């Protein structure tokens with residue numbers, strides 16, 4: 569069983585927090601959450617205090633990624649597993665915990681992507697007022713599957729797969745494999761979402777993060793968001809369907825230069841029975857997503 573239960577938040581740094589605020593409401597259709605200011609933007613997508621955060625900084629990249637753990641015992645067990653694997657684990661300070669809107673957390677640096685990972689207990693929920701999309705969207709499928717997925721860059725895909733499955737109990741959903749070369753990407757699950765975390769090997773990538781996916785409740789919200797991004801000239805790909813998670817989606821650029829994916833209708837996995845799959849990028853039924861292989 570996975571030590572973490574779901575993806576809780578993704579926070580980046582940006583030189584343009586005010587641009588992000590405009591983008592969050594006008595393009596993402598999300599809601600600026602309480603306690604935001606000019607140096608820290610909290611963005612709400614459901615009943616959590618925030619799912620996306622943007623901190624003022626010089627670098628336009630991911631700052632840290634938060635993962636829910638189910639209990640204090642799970643938090644301690646995960647920290648012990650990391651420690652046993654030779655990974656330094658640090659407790660977050662009370663000030664940092666208040667900033668993340670969690671009760672407590674520990675953090676470590678992902679040995680494969682260099683991204684700070686935070687294992688958190690008690691990420692704040694806001695029951696009322698309810699999440700209110702800033703444009704006409706039906707909302708997002710989150711709940712027990714978490715906010716969506718995050719895809720990071722790593723050079724050693726097999727190593728990352730091994731680390732997250734052995735140390736933190738993720739399951740491998742599949743590898744995108746290049747015959748005679750090796751895996752180009754790995755997709756990992758910690759609940760029934762096909763992947764909450766993935767790593768991709770793109771030599772020369774400018775950032776540590778490639779994209780974050782939100783799953784829309786309605787297929788029309790993928791289409792309408794695509795039209796909106798087309799109008800603004802910020803699409804990164806055309807619409808398409810992925811062969812591993814079967815999602816219908818498209819990608820679009822954010823003010824920091826990395827990407828969001830809005831997707832609808834992915835297949836789920838049963839973590840108890842799933843067997844890792846392997847697919848060749850050039851085969852299968854996938855269509856569309858023109859531009860994906862050039863997206864860095």
Ligand SMILES: [Fe+2]
Nearest residue numbers: 717719781829
């Ligand atoms: Fe994705």
